[in-house]
Amino acid sequence: MAKDLQVGVLSLQGSVEEHRSMLGKIKNVKPIEVKSLTALESVNGIILPGGESTTISKLLIEFGLFEPLKQRIKQGLPVWGTCAGMILLAKDVIGENPHLGLMDITVRRNAYGRQINSFTVSENIPALSEQRIELPFIRAPWIENVGKDVEVLCSLNKHIVAAKERNMLVTSFHPELTDCLAVHQYFIEKMIRAVENNK
């Protein structure tokens, strides 16, 4: 029988509950609230949720998690950044200093405009799911450039909104606000379970 995976959600600010509730619906997965070093050390993978990237970055420093998280991701911990989480992972943020600076992407914050310009589209992303999935965008960033090791998973109107580089997955949109578990399942099976099976 497959061993339970401890899947963390960085729980400092943002859409934390939504991700935890999605993880709670997946078999053999234990959602873990990560806001301490001990919790960070215990997880097999981690989700950096949407919210406000500058706030989450400051809180990471305040809680003493910034460097430890950065190191664990560098060492191969599977990570999925949604929206603000994508901004946190980017090596390059247009007009601002980067935060964790780990993934070879250039992102534009609030690229789609303000809260009022939030929208949902339905797309086929064969790399992530066999079903069509709903993609809610909320003051979302997009990716303007990717480095050579980055795999582009989805573009909308020529803007990249989902990508992967080694152990890092990023999406501009919020699957945790839909009732479709496909992207969570992808992260767990294809990224976390894959690493665990190779240990």
Ligand SMILES: NC(=O)CC[C@H](N)C(=O)O
């Ligand atoms: N829904 C989100 O995560 C929005 C991201 C937010 N606009 C930021 O720049 O951090």
